[in-house]
Amino acid sequence: MAKTPHAARTTAANPEIAALERPTPAGTNAPGFGSDVVAETLRDLDIPYIALNPGASYRGLHDSLVNHLGNSAPQMLLCLHEEAAIAIAHGYAKVTGRAMAAAVHSNVGLMHGTMAIFNAWCDRMPVMILGATGPVDAVKRRPWIDWIHTARDQGALIRNYTKWDDQPASPGAAREGLLRAWWLANAAPQGPVYVNLDAEMQEAKLPEPLPPIDIARFIPQVAAGPDPHVVAQAVKMLTAAKHPLILAGRVSRDLSAWNARVTLAEDLGARVGTNTKVGAAFPTDHPLHVSPPAAFVNDELVAAMKAADVILSLDWVDLAGTLKSVGAGTAVAAKIIQVSLDQNLHNGWSMDHQGLPPVDLFIAADPDLTVKALVDALPKETAKKATLAVVGAPKKARKSGDDLAVEDLALHLREALGDRDVTLTHISLSWHGGWWHFRHPLDYIGSDGGGGVGGGPGISVGAALALKGSGRMAVGVCGDGDFLMSCTAMWTAVHYRIPLLIVVANNRSFYNDEVHQERMAVQRNRPVENKWIGQRMGDPEIDLAQMARAQGAHGFGPVMKVEELPAIYAKAIAAVDAGGVAVVDVRVKPGYGPSVARAMTRQA
Ligand SMILES: Cc1ncc(C[n+]2csc(CCOP(=O)(O)OP(=O)(O)O)c2C)c(N)n1
Numbered sequence: 001m002a003k004t005p006h007a008a009r010t011t012a013a014n015p016e017i018a019a020l021e022r023p024t025p026a027g028t029n030a031p032g033f034g035s036d037v038v039a040e041t042l043r044d045l046d047i048p049y050i051a052l053n054p055g056a057s058y059r060g061l062h063d064s065l066v067n068h069l070g071n072s073a074p075q076m077l078l079c080l081h082e083e084a085a086i087a088i089a090h091g092y093a094k095v096t097g098r099a100m101a102a103a104v105h106s107n108v109g110l111m112h113g114t115m116a117i118f119n120a121w122c123d124r125m126p127v128m129i130l131g132a133t134g135p136v137d138a139v140k141r142r143p144w145i146d147w148i149h150t151a152r153d154q155g156a157l158i159r160n161y162t163k164w165d166d167q168p169a170s171p172g173a174a175r176e177g178l179l180r181a182w183w184l185a186n187a188a189p190q191g192p193v194y195v196n197l198d199a200e201m202q203e204a205k206l207p208e209p210l211p212p213i214d215i216a217r218f219i220p221q222v223a224a225g226p227d228p229h230v231v232a233q234a235v236k237m238l239t240a241a242k243h244p245l246i247l248a249g250r251v252s253r254d255l256s257a258w259n260a261r262v263t264l265a266e267d268l269g270a271r272v273g274t275n276t277k278v279g280a281a282f283p284t285d286h287p288l289h290v291s292p293p294a295a296f297v298n299d300e301l302v303a304a305m306k307a308a309d310v311i312l313s314l315d316w317v318d319l320a321g322t323l324k325s326v327g328a329g330t331a332v333a334a335k336i337i338q339v340s341l342d343q344n345l346h347n348g349w350s351m352d353h354q355g356l357p358p359v360d361l362f363i364a365a366d367p368d369l370t371v372k373a374l375v376d377a378l379p380k381e382t383a384k385k386a387t388l389a390v391v392g393a394p395k396k397a398r399k400s401g402d403d404l405a406v407e408d409l410a411l412h413l414r415e416a417l418g419d420r421d422v423t424l425t426h427i428s429l430s431w432h433g434g435w436w437h438f439r440h441p442l443d444y445i446g447s448d449g450g451g452g453v454g455g456g457p458g459i460s461v462g463a464a465l466a467l468k469g470s471g472r473m474a475v476g477v478c479g480d481g482d483f484l485m486s487c488t489a490m491w492t493a494v495h496y497r498i499p500l501l502i503v504v505a506n507n508r509s510f511y512n513d514e515v516h517q518e519r520m521a522v523q524r525n526r527p528v529e530n531k532w533i534g535q536r537m538g539d540p541e542i543d544l545a546q547m548a549r550a551q552g553a554h555g556f557g558p559v560m561k562v563e564e565l566p567a568i569y570a571k572a573i574a575a576v577d578a579g580g581v582a583v584v585d586v587r588v589k590p591g592y593g594p595s596v597a598r599a600m601t602r603q604a
């Protein structure tokens with residue numbers, strides 16, 4: 001990392017995006033204002049993009065980004081809603097493992113962004129959020145508007161679901177605050193951070209240039225590898241086990257870490273469970289993989305946990321709840337090894353830390369580094385090989401039918417995409433893991449994290465941004481409720497030439513909650529047929545393809561019959577291959593598979 005002022009960069013913006021929205025050059029341009037220091041620090045941190053919705057509270061920074069830095073490194077990505085701006089940064093981090101920036105207007109903009117921040121927090125994804133406040137010095141406030149857009153402790157709005165926040169009072173403090181924020185966001189366990197920039201600090205003239213610093217010394221690598229003694233204990237337990245089970249949870253998108261996980265499982269002869277809350281962690285068609293990944297614990301995983309004598313959890317989301325799923329009053333007999341750093345983030349407000357799991361050996365370290373250490377420490381002569389049968393290919397799509405289901409949507413989509421590399425950037429609640437195999441860490445990047453509906457479109461755009469030019473097609477499958485809550489993220493993708501395919505599983509309902517109303521009605525012996533009221537989006541049905549077209553995307557559908565899918569998918573994929581954004585409205589019949597419905601309404 002260079003000394004300030006910054007010269008070299010390593011994370012270049014995509015060249016096609018970099019050519020867009022070029023400002024008229026502002027001429028010779030020494031840093032002259034507080035916000036110039038902020039902008040330069042973002043550049044020094046090698047942040048390629050800043051997704052934003054504008055606001056007067058950060059007009060100083062906005063000017064610095066455009067006229068001091070020339071809207072490059074970082075480059076602005078205009079978003080139509082703050083929730084989308086944060087979600088885009090979240091999706092970008094899910095692919096790259098690194099934070100980009102998002103900027104939101106004083107209090108009201110931040111308020112719009114809160115759900116997306118919560119999603120990123122629960123997903124343990126880094127996002128560098130910049131906000132602003134009207135002048136902290138009341139004498140400097142413009143009448144009315146600066147007063148309503150100034151709050152005493154804006155960070156309090158999101159402090160319970162960010163790793164750190166700051167409100168620096170000078171350019172020097174802002175530089176330090178940004179460095180600390182960046183460092184904390186990207187250090188494991190990762191998470192969103194917030195730096196609130198006082199409007200007066202931004203707009204004030206710099207009395208003198210800040211002394212240059214060597215940035216790299218302020219954002220040091222944090223070693224998060226395991227203690228060799230604990231690794232040795234784990235190796236002892238795992239090699240002695242007859243039926244070891246690995247629960248592969250929050251791990252990185254790194255291919256060598258993926259390969260090490262496969263080696264570990266094969267050497268131990270361990271079964272491996274994965275889930276769709278987080279990104280792909282193990283090849284789902286590997287003979288050792290337990291069952292199609294699901295968001296909720298399924299029967300096969302329960303059986304594998306019952307059969308296991310040692311369970312190695314690689315930062316599995318909700319280990320306690322998962323272990324409890326074997327049945328009320330039944331304890332899992334297996335010894336538990338938990339590998340996690342997540343405890344460092346737990347606070348008293350958010351219960352997203354889940355229940356406290358019973359643990360026999362705790363490894364407070366990064367799961368990827370721990371797997372590599374375990375592989376290295378395994379006695380090679382005891383290496384076992386997988387003996388189970390290879391899991392078959394997902395079933396073939398049926399050719400016709402008027403009762404189009406999410407399964408038809410998924411199987412035809414996979415067939416239409418053929419052998420190309422695809423990243424599933426989002427899946428609908430109705431998704432079944434058996435429809436689609438994951439064979440690479442980027443085949444699937446996990447869910448929204450916080451269960452905040454409306455995250456899917458923005459996360460997909462951010463992931464597609466990170467994948468642009470990689471040869472992988474970004475494909476997001478969203479529920480109609482999810483899509484409708486934040487479909488204006490499509491405009492940002494179109495505008496910045498970010499290729500993306502969105503397929504909407506359109507059951508014209510917030511159907512998840514129909515399942516819950518059905519449950520209530522059955523429990524109370526009341527009419528189940530009323531479950532759709534307050535849930536269904538009909539009369540009029542919403543034309544999603546038209547909503548896509550209105551934003552410059554290619555809109556397809558509504559697709560009403562199974563036999564229409566191949567031709568429409570082919571057109572949509574061709575549009576994305578040509579660099580466009582395509583949205584396919586697939587009208588699916590309402591309904592979830594029985595195991596999903598059962599798991600969703602499962603009692604404690
Ligand atoms: C912001 C937010 N609002 C409400 C909910 C409650 N909720 C959970 S799932 C769901 C329905 C989502 O609808 P859709 O995306 O169409 O998926 P479907 O259930 O129809 O498969 C709702 C409203 C939520 N999780 N998040």
Ligand SMILES: [Mg+2]
Pocket residue numbers: 479480481505506507508509510511
């Ligand atoms: Mg729906």
